[in-house]
Amino acid sequence: xxxxxxxxxxxxxxxxxxxxxxxxxxxxxxxxxxxxxxxxxxxxxxxxxxxxxxxxxxxxxxxxxxxxxxxxxxxxxxxxxxxxxxxxxxxxxxxxxxxxxxxxxxxxxxxxxxxxxxxxxxxxxxxxxxxxxxxxxxxxxxxxxxxxxxxxxxxxxxxxxxxxxxxxxxxxxxxxxxxxxxxxxxxxxxxxxxxxx
Amino acid sequence: xxxxxxxxxxxxxxxxxxxxxxxxxxxxxxxxxxxxxxxxxxxxxxxxxxxxxxxxxxxxxxxxxxxxxxxxxxxxxxxxxxxxxxxxxxxxxxxxxxxxxxxxxxxxxxxxxxxxxxxxxxxxxxxxxxxxxxxxxxxxxxxxxxxxxxxxxxxxxxxxxxxxxxxxxxxxxxxxxxxxxxxxxxxxxxxxxxxxxxxxxxxxxxxxxxxxxxxxxxxxxxxxxxxxxxxx
Numbered sequence: 420x421x422x423x424x425x426x427x428x429x430x431x432x433x434x435x436x437x438x439x440x441x442x443x444x445x446x447x448x449x450x451x452x453x454x455x456x457x458x459x460x461x462x463x464x465x466x467x468x469x470x471x472x473x474x475x476x477x478x479x480x481x482x483x484x485x486x487x488x489x490x491x492x493x494x495x496x497x498x499x500x501x502x503x504x505x506x507x508x509x510x511x512x513x514x515x516x517x518x519x520x521x522x523x524x525x526x527x528x529x530x531x532x533x534x535x536x537x538x539x540x541x542x543x544x545x546x547x548x549x550x551x552x553x554x555x556x557x558x559x560x561x562x563x564x565x566x567x568x569x570x571x572x573x574x575x576x577x578x579x580x581x582x583x584x585x586x587x588x589x590x591x592x593x594x595x596x597x598x599x600x601x602x603x604x605x606x607x608x609x610x611x612x613x614x615x616x
Numbered sequence: 617x618x619x620x621x622x623x624x625x626x627x628x629x630x631x632x633x634x635x636x637x638x639x640x641x642x643x644x645x646x647x648x649x650x651x652x653x654x655x656x657x658x659x660x661x662x663x664x665x666x667x668x669x670x671x672x673x674x675x676x677x678x679x680x681x682x683x684x685x686x687x688x689x690x691x692x693x694x695x696x697x698x699x700x701x702x703x704x705x706x707x708x709x710x711x712x713x714x715x716x717x718x719x720x721x722x723x724x725x726x727x728x729x730x731x732x733x734x735x736x737x738x739x740x741x742x743x744x745x746x747x748x749x750x751x752x753x754x755x756x757x758x759x760x761x762x763x764x765x766x767x768x769x770x771x772x773x774x775x776x777x778x779x780x781x782x783x784x785x786x787x788x789x790x791x792x793x794x795x796x797x798x799x800x801x802x803x804x805x806x807x808x809x810x811x812x813x814x815x816x817x818x819x820x821x822x823x824x825x826x827x828x829x830x831x832x833x834x835x836x837x838x839x840x841x842x843x844x845x846x847x848x
Binding site for chain 1: 697
């Protein structure tokens with residue numbers, strides 16, 4: 420009987436190890452990426468934010484419409500002129516696929532508008548936007564950095580506010596449309612190759 | 617019959633022994649000193665509170681140990697973001713003075729391997745520091761040492777809490793030396809590629825409400841060939 424007990428211990432330990440090996444401790448839910456090919460190279464992916472439904476945070480000093488209720492924004496001189504918003508972001512099928520933060524600030528004569536898009540199953544994208552809008556109310560920006568799936572990608576990000584004109588009672592006020600164009604960053608040639616060329 | 621009972625009891629004991637071996641695995645070594653501590657580069661040191669009640673905003677799926685703050689903040693309940701947390705925190709410099717704003721997104725990582733003692737979270741920081749500019753940091757964090765030393769100890773305690781002093785680096789990559797990658801976007805940090813390390817100092821923890829007293833630290837190292845600006 421002792422021998423059976425010892426065999427049981429070994430079996431139990433092996434079964435536990437096998438279970439840990441076979442079943443992932445974390446399994447992120449994935450929505451299929453809806454990507455199309457850009458005419459001049461790269462891949463296009465569209466995201467949008469339904470306003471106000473997808474707003475998680477609107478924070479700025481002395482702002483009346485702060486979100487969420489009960490928000491205590493720091494009363495700090497260094498944060499004057501800083502506005503941070505956080506949203507859930509949706510793909511082209513209107514499914515929530517991630518979360519994003521948009522921060523605007525004025526630092527001397529420099530206007531800062533930055534986006535961070537965090538897609539849990541894929542990685543994060545960081546983009547800096549230009550301060551001026553171009554025709555059509557579109558703001559251009561450049562993807563500066565990314566993690567995991569986006570770590571080797573550059574490209575651009577544009578944002579545009581589209582007001583809702585449907586007049587439906589439960590329709591959002593509008594949406595922020597984000598268009599990301601991913602382009603692979605050319606690999607740096609080895610020094611010898613560069614010298615040859 | 618008694619052989620079957622003996623086998624089942626043995627299997628249960630085997631599973632328990634395996635779990636104990638996992639927690640006290642001598643082959644899983646702590647990472648030791650932060651690579652930035654011995655690098656000699658100029659650094660920006662920032663501190664923040666990771667305790668949800670002390671953040672400006674903290675949100676998750678609403679069913680985790682840590683409760684969202686403020687209470688009415690929108691929760692991340694949709695399946696693709698259910699294993700994600702988002703926090704906005706006031707950052708302080710090494711002297712404890714306000715230094716800016718930090719936004720942190722963290723998601724449980726599929727590269728978690730309990731057998732190897734890896735409990736990984738993929739996280740991204742956005743920092744706006746009026747004195748320096750803005751930057752983005754992305755990293756993999758390993759919470760195994762924290763879970764083993766603090767959370768497991770609290771779970772074993774009959775009161776489900778832990779008090780003491782625990783300090784450790786959570787950053788485990790993607791840098792070869794276990795550092796996070798940082799990219800400057802504006803101000804004096806514009807276009808700089810930097811490294812960073814996040815660490816956690818915990819004084820009190822409860823398995824019912826999570827972190828009670830803790831401080832986070834973020835050390836950002838300037839590139840050594842760049843003339844760094846003001847350093848805290």
